[in-house]
Amino acid sequence: MTDSTSTQVIVDSLINTKPTSSSDWILHHVMDGDYLDFSPFFKLYLPHFELFGIDISITRHVLFMWLGSILLFIIMTRVAKAYKSSMVPKGFTNFWELFIVFVRDEIAKPTIGKGFEKFLPYLLTAFFFILFGNFLGLIPFSATFTSNIAVTATMAIFTFLMIQFGGMRNNGAFGYFKGLIPHGVPGFLLPIMIVVELLGLLSKPFALAIRLFANMTAGHIVIYALISLLFVMQSYLWAGLVVPMALFIYGLEILVALLQAYIFTMLSGLFIGMAVHQDH
Amino acid sequence: MDGSGLAALAAGIGAGLTIIGGALGIGKLAASAMEASGRQPEAAGAIRTSMIIAAALIEGISLFALVICFILAGK
Numbered sequence: 001m002t003d004s005t006s007t008q009v010i011v012d013s014l015i016n017t018k019p020t021s022s023s024d025w026i027l028h029h030v031m032d033g034d035y036l037d038f039s040p041f042f043k044l045y046l047p048h049f050e051l052f053g054i055d056i057s058i059t060r061h062v063l064f065m066w067l068g069s070i071l072l073f074i075i076m077t078r079v080a081k082a083y084k085s086s087m088v089p090k091g092f093t094n095f096w097e098l099f100i101v102f103v104r105d106e107i108a109k110p111t112i113g114k115g116f117e118k119f120l121p122y123l124l125t126a127f128f129f130i131l132f133g134n135f136l137g138l139i140p141f142s143a144t145f146t147s148n149i150a151v152t153a154t155m156a157i158f159t160f161l162m163i164q165f166g167g168m169r170n171n172g173a174f175g176y177f178k179g180l181i182p183h184g185v186p187g188f189l190l191p192i193m194i195v196v197e198l199l200g201l202l203s204k205p206f207a208l209a210i211r212l213f214a215n216m217t218a219g220h221i222v223i224y225a226l227i228s229l230l231f232v233m234q235s236y237l238w239a240g241l242v243v244p245m246a247l248f249i250y251g252l253e254i255l256v257a258l259l260q261a262y263i264f265t266m267l268s269g270l271f272i273g274m275a276v277h278q279d280h
Numbered sequence: 281m282d283g284s285g286l287a288a289l290a291a292g293i294g295a296g297l298t299i300i301g302g303a304l305g306i307g308k309l310a311a312s313a314m315e316a317s318g319r320q321p322e323a324a325g326a327i328r329t330s331m332i333i334a335a336a337l338i339e340g341i342s343l344f345a346l347v348i349c350f351i352l353a354g355k
Binding site: 211 | 332333336337339340343344346347350353
């Protein structure tokens with residue numbers, strides 16, 4: 001049975017909600033929570049749902065993931081529809097075509113090679129989902145859903161499944177595993193190679209998940225830590241140092257947002273290419 | 281005797297050591313990229329792309345250690 005409490009809007013004064021230390025404040029903002037914090041104005045509590053004992057309440061990251069997905073869907077369907085009238089894009093479509101052609105020509109074609117069209121939808125989805133997630137997190141008062149290990153782990157699991165299905169479809173189920181071990185390996189190394197290659201199968205998507213999660217979380221923690229320095233020192237004079245540094249790290253975060261989307265997609269393409277064309 | 285003080289100390293020292301390794305690696309990478317661009321300015325674009333990819337991978341490794349420091353600092 002579902003059990004829900006209605007959304008409450010509570011006007012909270014800053015005095016009642018002052019955290020006990022700066023690390024509390026930082027972690028409160030970086031990690032997932034069940035309220036949207038518009039302090040010092042108010043806190044918007046999000047509803048709690050429970051289904052068969054599993055907690056599926058709506059948290060900050062869930063809300064922003066829905067927002068990112070809806071935004072992605074609206075933008076991409078609009079771009080796709082614009083191609084019905086003419087193949088030459090203008091304006092809005094032209095802007096998104098830049099990114100789409102970038103993913104196709106710089107990521108999918110060089111890494112996967114022949115037969116890249118089958119994997120292009122997945123790579124495009126991964127790229128834009130992570131890009132939107134990273135950029136949504138840079139807006140003040142919002143949350144980065146790609147800094148949630150569950151989201152990045154799910155993306156990595158999808159990449160893992162694409163790698164296995166792609167490899168097994170082209171090389172056959174047993175042929176794929178046989179092809180993992182390189183040619184010309186002496187017989188006595190075979191047991192070690194089997195273990196190493198199987199572990200490598202699992203560790204590569206694991207690294208993908210952790211890389212994205214840690215990059216996003218660490219960047220936001222640095223920004224919050226610099227801002228909390230102002231409150232720890234309790235003097236306005238520190239703002240001359242804190243604000244430029246925080247702005248610089250904020251600009252770096254914009255670069256990192258783009259870069260991490262690119263790296264995730266490129267490494268996914270690389271692993272898929274290595275699985276599909278095993279004779280390289 | 282609870283070890284949360286030791287855990288916090290370990291997190292700090294671990295993060296510092298991690299950053300040394302990561303910064304050394306990326307520094308060497310940037311140095312050789314600069315040298316290669318100087319030798320052959322036409323290849324600067326391709327070198328820059330490969331440099332950024334390699335830097336992101338090295339940073340990914342140092343972030344593994346950072347995640348362990350997060351876990352430690354929370355204890």
